[in-house]
Amino acid sequence: MYIKKRLGFSYAAMLIIPFIVILFSNMVLFMYIAQNTSNNSTARIIFSKVNFFNDILKSNSTFSRKVNNQILKNPDGLLQKGYIYDLEKSVNRSYSAIVIRKDDDIVYSSKDIKSKLNKIALPKFGTNAVTYANTDKHSIKTMILNQQDFYLKDGSKGTIFYILNPAKTNQYIRRNVFFIGIYILIIIALTNGILSYAVSRSIIKPLNILGHAANEIKQGNLDYQIKKRSQDEIGEVCDSFEEMRLRLKKSLELQQHYEDNRKELLSNISHDLRTPITSIKGYIEGIRDGVADTPQKMNKYIDTIYNKATYMDNLIEDLFLFSKLDLNRLPFHFQNINIVDFINDYFEEMSFDLDKNSIELKLDIPKKNIVVNADVQKIRRVFMNLIENSIKYRSGDKLKINIKLYDYENEVAIKVSDNGRGISKDALPYIFDRFYRQDASRDTTTGGSGLGLAIVKKIIDEHNGRIWAESEAGCGTNMFFTLLKE
Numbered sequence: 437m438y439i440k441k442r443l444g445f446s447y448a449a450m451l452i453i454p455f456i457v458i459l460f461s462n463m464v465l466f467m468y469i470a471q472n473t474s475n476n477s478t479a480r481i482i483f484s485k486v487n488f489f490n491d492i493l494k495s496n497s498t499f500s501r502k503v504n505n506q507i508l509k510n511p512d513g514l515l516q517k518g519y520i521y522d523l524e525k526s527v528n529r530s531y532s533a534i535v536i537r538k539d540d541d542i543v544y545s546s547k548d549i550k551s552k553l554n555k556i557a558l559p560k561f562g563t564n565a566v567t568y569a570n571t572d573k574h575s576i577k578t579m580i581l582n583q584q585d586f587y588l589k590d591g592s593k594g595t596i597f598y599i600l601n602p603a604k605t606n607q608y609i610r611r612n613v614f615f616i617g618i619y620i621l622i623i624i625a626l627t628n629g630i631l632s633y634a635v636s637r638s639i640i641k642p643l644n645i646l647g648h649a650a651n652e653i654k655q656g657n658l659d660y661q662i663k664k665r666s667q668d669e670i671g672e673v674c675d676s677f678e679e680m681r682l683r684l685k686k687s688l689e690l691q692q693h694y695e696d697n698r699k700e701l702l703s704n705i706s707h708d709l710r711t712p713i714t715s716i717k718g719y720i721e722g723i724r725d726g727v728a729d730t731p732q733k734m735n736k737y738i739d740t741i742y743n744k745a746t747y748m749d750n751l752i753e754d755l756f757l758f759s760k761l762d763l764n765r766l767p768f769h770f771q772n773i774n775i776v777d778f779i780n781d782y783f784e785e786m787s788f789d790l791d792k793n794s795i796e797l798k799l800d801i802p803k804k805n806i807v808v809n810a811d812v813q814k815i816r817r818v819f820m821n822l823i824e825n826s827i828k829y830r831s832g833d834k835l836k837i838n839i840k841l842y843d844y845e846n847e848v849a850i851k852v853s854d855n856g857r858g859i860s861k862d863a864l865p866y867i868f869d870r871f872y873r874q875d876a877s878r879d880t881t882t883g884g885s886g887l888g889l890a891i892v893k894k895i896i897d898e899h900n901g902r903i904w905a906e907s908e909a910g911c912g913t914n915m916f917f918t919l920l921k922e
Contacts, residue, residue: 446635453631464876493525496582500599502526503584509587514596520544527598535597538588561585561593642670646677659686692919700871705755712744716871754887758870761894768811768898772922775848776801776806779839782819793827793835806848808919814895819852821888822915826854847901847921853914859907867905868893
């Protein structure tokens with residue numbers, strides 16, 4: 437239940453329950469008074485500490501006993517003034533009165549009740565039950581505590597009533613209104629206290645759990661799981677807090693991963709730049725010191741310096757391109773192209789370089805128009821990096837490269853395969869990571885910058901395509917990538 441509804445029900449209960457308790461307790465109170473003729477002992481226990489009710493009960497008991505005894509001895513004696521006077525003295529007249537009726541005529545009434553008799557609807561002969569009678573519309577009901585019916589010797593019907601005096605009762609209540617108010621306040625306080633404790637506990641307990649979880653996260657414990665314990669607003673906060681924790685944990689893990697990559701990147705850049713720079717410095721010092729004392733040595737030194745400088749230039753270019761791709765700062769210009777014509781044109785341009793490197797190229801593509809949405813220059817870079825990768829890791833045999841295109845319903849898949857050295861199963865999952873090389877020594881004579889395949893993957897990802905490799909050491913490599921059809 438939501439907290440708003442819970443508080444609403446609690447507020448309603450705080451108003452209704454005290455009223456019900458007070459009403460019920462009053463009903464019990466007056467029921468015991470009304471039933472005193474048959475249950476005097478219990479009534480005395482309940483009201484033993486309340487003199488007002490104690491006096492009424494004792495008086496009623498005394499009245500019943502005396503009247504019953506007189507009826508058994510001589511019922512006509514009930515009308516004698518001497519007996520009535522003794523009866524008045526034996527009962528508590530502070531809050532009660534006596535009325536005697538013969539047939540339909542009132543033959544005696546206590547002084548305090550006489551003025552109201554004409555307004556009291558006395559019960560009929562033989563009713564024999566505790567009843568209430570209205571005095572007038574402005575006063576409270578008169579309570580007839582005891583009614584004793586009897587027959588006189590002449591056959592007339594007689595009834596004697598023991599009545600609770602409303603005027604005196606009102607006076608008692610007014611005198612004791614303070615205690616009645618305290619009684620009501622105690623009931624209200626107990627009810628509100630119990631309900632407030634129950635409602636506050638249902639709110640504070642999950643808040644304490646949430647606070648403890650927040651403190652754990654503040655201390656860096658992002659593995660502390662927050663369990664929802666209620667289906668209310670606090671439960672929704674717990675769900676949001678748990679989602680925030682998971683996102684924060686993922687963000688910190690990603691940040692740590694980036695930090696590790698940054699450190700690795702700096703280490704790899706430092707190594708890959710330091711190695712050729714050291715080599716260049718060594719050859720320049722050799723020339724300056726006269727070590728290259730023949731034209732052949734001089735040409736060899738100069739060629740080496742040029743190759744090392746070219747390698748550094750390519751490394752910096754690849755690094756710059758990869759950084760722009762990684763930061764999504766390299767613009768892509770997508771257009772609809774016929775991928776069949778594109779492959780034919782590109783490898784026709786590359787035929788001279790392929791022949792120079794003794795590379796046998798075979799194209800296996802369908803002779804039909806297949807339109808894809810791609811950036812022409814970026815796809816050229818993909819083919820260039822894949823071909824260069826095959827050349828760098830060629831084996832002693834003549835390098836053979838096959839290009840095959842698969843036409844599917846929503847995409848095309850292109851396979852670039854070679855008969856080179858292949859890739860071991862352990863290295864295969866990491867070949868698209870930046871700066872990854874199978875050769876842990878990172879020798880520039882046996883590999884490139886380690887960014888070629890990472891750049892290829894970034895470009896294919898931007899095309900919403902997929903790229904993967906199949907290879908075994910010594911069995912060549914198959915590179916696959918997909919492009920979406922228009």
